[in-house]
Amino acid sequence: MLDTVDKLIDELVDGGSNFAASLGISRVAGQLYILLFLSEKPLSLDEMMEKLKISKGYVSINIRALERWQAVRKVWVKGSRKDYYEANLDTISIVVNQLEYGLRQRFEGLDLIINRAKGKIGQMKNTQSKEQIQNLEDKIKKAEKMYNRVSGLLGKLDLLKLLK
Amino acid sequence: MLDTVDKLIDELVDGGSNFAASLGISRVAGQLYILLFLSEKPLSLDEMMEKLKISKGYVSINIRALERWQAVRKVWVKGSRKDYYEANLDTISIVVNQLEYGLRQRFEGLDLIINRAKGKIGQMKNTQSKEQIQNLEDKIKKAEKMYNRVSGLLGKLDLLKLLK
DNA sequence: TAGAACGTTTAGAATATATTAAAAGTTCTA
DNA sequence: TAGAACTTTTAATATATTCTAAACGTTCTA
Numbered sequence: 001m002l003d004t005v006d007k008l009i010d011e012l013v014d015g016g017s018n019f020a021a022s023l024g025i026s027r028v029a030g031q032l033y034i035l036l037f038l039s040e041k042p043l044s045l046d047e048m049m050e051k052l053k054i055s056k057g058y059v060s061i062n063i064r065a066l067e068r069w070q071a072v073r074k075v076w077v078k079g080s081r082k083d084y085y086e087a088n089l090d091t092i093s094i095v096v097n098q099l100e101y102g103l104r105q106r107f108e109g110l111d112l113i114i115n116r117a118k119g120k121i122g123q124m125k126n127t128q129s130k131e132q133i134q135n136l137e138d139k140i141k142k143a144e145k146m147y148n149r150v151s152g153l154l155g156k157l158d159l160l161k162l163l164k
Numbered sequence: 165m166l167d168t169v170d171k172l173i174d175e176l177v178d179g180g181s182n183f184a185a186s187l188g189i190s191r192v193a194g195q196l197y198i199l200l201f202l203s204e205k206p207l208s209l210d211e212m213m214e215k216l217k218i219s220k221g222y223v224s225i226n227i228r229a230l231e232r233w234q235a236v237r238k239v240w241v242k243g244s245r246k247d248y249y250e251a252n253l254d255t256i257s258i259v260v261n262q263l264e265y266g267l268r269q270r271f272e273g274l275d276l277i278i279n280r281a282k283g284k285i286g287q288m289k290n291t292q293s294k295e296q297i298q299n300l301e302d303k304i305k306k307a308e309k310m311y312n313r314v315s316g317l318l319g320k321l322d323l324l325k326l327l328k
Numbered sequence: 329t330a331g332a333a334c335g336t337t338t339a340g341a342a343t344a345t346a347t348t349a350a351a352a353g354t355t356c357t358a
Numbered sequence: 359t360a361g362a363a364c365t366t367t368t369a370a371t372a373t374a375t376t377c378t379a380a381a382c383g384t385t386c387t388a
Binding site for chain 1: 168172173175176180183186187188201202204256266273276277280281285291292299300303306310313
């Protein structure tokens with residue numbers, strides 16, 4: 001009877017971490033985050049490993065990933081030498097930050113590829129068939145247009161504000 | 165000298181498919197799509213397996229995934245019994261459709277979880293400590309708020325239009 | 329109607345990712 | 359400063375994913 005709450009928490013941790021996993025976040029990191037999100041008080045590595053039944057080293061690795069994303073923070077608990085963590089409850093900001101960062105990374109990569117291709121096509125003009133070159137030029141132009149549209153949007157759109 | 169164009173295409177297929185992979189799309193599906201996107205004419209399974217140096221079965225599996233997403237379509241080539249495919253050049257629509265579909269799926273799942281949790285907390289009220297219940301209620305309420313905010317936005321925002 | 333020309337399925341091999349257990353490193357306390 | 363109480367790293371193992379090769383099924387052609 002006493003563990004009814006614990007059971008519900010288990011369920012939520014499970015359900016929510018599936019969601020996290022479907023967003024491409026490590027499943028265990030998702031579980032840890034939700035565990036901390038739901039917890040009344042900060043938790044130590046030992047408590048987390050106990051609740052999720054995973055090894056301490058694995059908790060350590062994942063909690064540091066969460067820290068890097070500012071999804072959790074270490075808190076001081078007087079009288080204890082352990083590290084305690086609590087969740088940053090502003091989940092949306094965390095997710096949006098991650099998304100924005102990821103998108104930016106990817107788009108920078110594309111930029112390089114497209115420009116490199118344009119250069120190469122320029123150099124090729126007299127060595128290849130006219131149709132081939134024309135086709136490639138068209139396609140690259142199309143790709144570039146898409147790139148510009150999306151990255152222009154990304155630059156302006158402060159997703160965070162939309163959601164707050 | 166003749167293969168300069170092929171080399172550039174290889175590069176683009178590689179670069180672009182890394183991008184696709186970073187979006188959670190199968191790497192090979194990404195390669196196939198870009199190959200078809202850049203191609204002057206529709207390609208057969210054999211041509212694709214040859215260009216990407218992968219087995220025919222694997223081309224088959226991935227091309228059908230692309231077909232399901234409406235990213236490529238089968239085209240008729242007279243005089244040949246083979247299946248030929250060409251890319252849907254409206255890449256943004258494809259990506260946005262996929263994103264929207266994926267997000268909707270995930271959000272429906274969350275809805276269930278949150279409502280289930282609310283029900284359970286209701287049933288628990290007299291069997292658990294006041295603080296515990298209060299904490300959980302607060303957290304679930306917070307989660308619900310986020311859910312509503314995001315899903316409301318999703319419902320209204322026609323990403324496609326923004327990008328067109 | 330045999331068999332050639334395809335595309336699809338499948339069982340298993342190769343590769344990559346997630347996870348553990350234990351060793352190593354660090355910091356605090358007596 | 360020894361050693362206890364922690365966290366982090368690492369090497370190995372378990373699990374999941376990607377990919378192939380070959381068998382299979384279908385449709386077309388002669």
